[in-house]
Amino acid sequence: MWGVDPVSLRLFVAVCEEGAIARASEREFIAPSAVSKRIADIEATFGVQLLLRSKHGVVPTPAGQALLRHARQLMRDMERLQGELSEYAEGGRGHVRILANVSSIMEFLPEELSEFLLANEHIQVDIEERFSPDVVRGVAEGNADLGICRKSMASGDLEFIPYRQDHLAVLVNDKHPLAGRTRIAFAETLDFEHVGLSVYATLNAFMQRTAAQNGRELRFRSHVSTFEAAYRLVQLGLGLGVFPQEAVSRYAGLFGLHVIPLVDDWALGEFVICVRDAEALSLSARRLLNHLLARMPPVGEVP
Template sequence: MRHDLTSLQLFVTVAECRNLTRAAERAHLAVSAVSKRIAELEAQAGTPLLQRLPRGVVPTAAGQSLLRHARSVLQQLRALDAELQDFAGGLKGQVRLHAVATALTQFLPGEIESFLNRHPQVLLSIEEHTGAAVVRAVASGDADVGVVSALTPLRGLVGLPYHADRLMAGVPPGHPLARRRRLAFAELLDHPFVGPHADSSLAQLMVQAARAAGKPLRQRVQASSFDAMCRLVESRVGVTLLPDGVLRRAAAAGTLHAITLSDDWAQRQLLIVLRDEDTADPATRTLVDHLQAHAQRADPAGAGARTR
């Protein structure tokens, strides 16, 4: 069947008014025109859609089915029109973004700046959390989108490829390892650590890597921010493990040395996480597309299929 939207709207009006005359008045049409539209619908359906009563009409069983679907179709079309109007006047909306520190310190600031320059009417709310907390927030609806390490269990969320980053060792000037350009994590374990927050994905990765190396992880201090970890290493409290983009800034200033790790797991993949791509609102979907486009340009080989 091919349905005419005007006829569907008229049928809904008739069903709500339960009277052809009142429906015609509401639609600003002649009663004969409304009656003709209903007759055409019934001819297409091959069954009566309205039961004629002495003082009006009521939908038949088939008419009730048509009424339910017609209302759904018309509601979706109104939503479509509203979204297109938003795009015509500039993208609007509010997006709640939760992300791990790795993404917030290396990639998101510049990408968010360019997104807001392009879409100034979008309001972004940004919070830093551990990977597990980001997944919980997105799953519960407290956040619209998140960025986590690929090692974080997604608990049924959709994971889209984002940037890859590399973990590096950070040691203070004058440290026995300071002249090394490359080393294995097992060698770093011979020295006391300045570690990250215990609940972070980085902390969990370090514990797993130490266990695999058969050596204890001696964490002298644990700090909640990358900046604090760098400052503690600069103060010779211990060595650390941090993303390349974080350590190289401090290394460029000469306050510590950044050393490449030879371990394969030091190369990490970040993911953008959503509850459902298809139901994301336009502002969220546009932000996700923007972030993925930047990551694709930075590392074309890093893009891959979505995960759950």
């Protein structure tokens, strides 16, 4: 007979995601002993071991992995039910989780979400930055309602909805030989050293392959982890950068930098929104999805 309550399921999911009972107890604001008791009760109910415990933490057993999959689905269903009822009862309360790649967060997502949150004060939106492959994996595993990633990552059983575009550009300081250009081909940048941004590791590798295919070499002077560091190195003349125009245009002027659009066909990038099932989204998640899609600029337009 089924005797596991939703609270116990939520705590089990938290333990699996955190990899430790102590961290799960902090996340859920409950004593570790109470978490352990809840999980022990589930194991007793089913007569199976759900967690492998060690000094390094816990991992689910095969039986635990099966329960985790179903528990996540049950929690999503319960959250959707609660969300839909509260939509009618309280005028739009809900909780939406988003996984998004760094480009979308740098280029447009904060502005889109600020408008949404101002118009929907009872809906909470949590955003977590992930690399595009991890966005797809996280949504597929039920860790988020919506994901925003590169179109090149669109594979598997998820729904992928065309969303936005961005455009690569070259970033140089005002003393650089290319500073007077208004458009440029990637091949022309290979005469100069580059500054790479580590969050664009996939792009960096692609550009190196593209250069090699044309019998040239892409020389990186440095790799940095933040846009601010990249701006400073380019400003000081230590190299040029190739980044999404939408991410750098608003700040380039603050550092006295010039943004030169690339003319290569591959310089156009595309984003998609990924969901498990758009029709099964909670009302609050569906409302956010509709908001994002309604704010899409015309194809080919640079915001």
